[in-house]
Amino acid sequence: MQKRLPISRIPKNIKIFGNKNFRGICPSEHVEQRNFFQILKIKYPKLHKIAMHIKNEGNRTYGQFLYDAKQGLNVGCCDIIIPCVPSICIEMKRIDQLKSKTTQLQIEYIQNVIEQGGFGCFCLGADAGLEAIEYYYKHVI
Numbered sequence: 001m002q003k004r005l006p007i008s009r010i011p012k013n014i015k016i017f018g019n020k021n022f023r024g025i026c027p028s029e030h031v032e033q034r035n036f037f038q039i040l041k042i043k044y045p046k047l048h049k050i051a052m053h054i055k056n057e058g059n060r061t062y063g064q065f066l067y068d069a070k071q072g073l074n075v076g077c078c079d080i081i082i083p084c085v086p087s088i089c090i091e092m093k094r095i096d097q098l099k100s101k102t103t104q105l106q107i108e109y110i111q112n113v114i115e116q117g118g119f120g121c122f123c124l125g126a127d128a129g130l131e132a133i134e135y136y137y138k139h140v141i
Contacts, residue, residue, distance in 0.1 A: 005104060007097045010122060014110050017131040018095060018124025026095040026125070033079060033092050035126035044133060051082045076105030078113070078120065080129070087118040088136055095125040 007020055027035070033053055041048040054077050078089040091110060093100035102122070113120035119140050123129040 003103065004101045005107070007093075007102060007122070010102070010107055011111065013114065014107065015121040015132070015135070016124070017121060017135070018093075018097075018128030020097065020124065022095050022124070023098065024096055026099065029079070029092055029094055029100060032094060032126045032129075036080065036090075036092065036123075036129040039126055039130050040133070043130065047082050047084065047088075047133065050084065051080060053080055054078065076103065076107075076109040078106070078109060086140065087113065088133070089113045089118055089120040090129055090132060091120075091122045092126075092129060093122060093124050095128075097124050 007016060010016060037048065037051065037053070040051055079092045080088075080090040082088040082090075089110060091102075091106050093102065110120035110122070119136050121132050123132050
């Protein structure tokens, strides 16, 4: 099991979108992802057509892990990948980031995305995901 890291441990070169100080009741990551895809479909339909959620979460037995790893399972892979140029990789968290698990492997994955010329970030909720897409269009491409 991977150790949960506070958002403050994310290196400064990785952008975090959303309110890092929010504490309180908020939707689950799954709901935030669904909301993000609904917003993306309306505001950025061309991105929505190629965006995907990577089903990488969940507990597995060691045997299931080995089976999935042979098929390309990449522990730490971002929740949302949009294969455009440069690619967009978003690790979606709950608005109250203390209610989500951030791991070292997720941080390393996003660092690798950035090193390869992609845009990788953490987003605290669906609205933060939209903020990230707007940042991408204004500052990345």
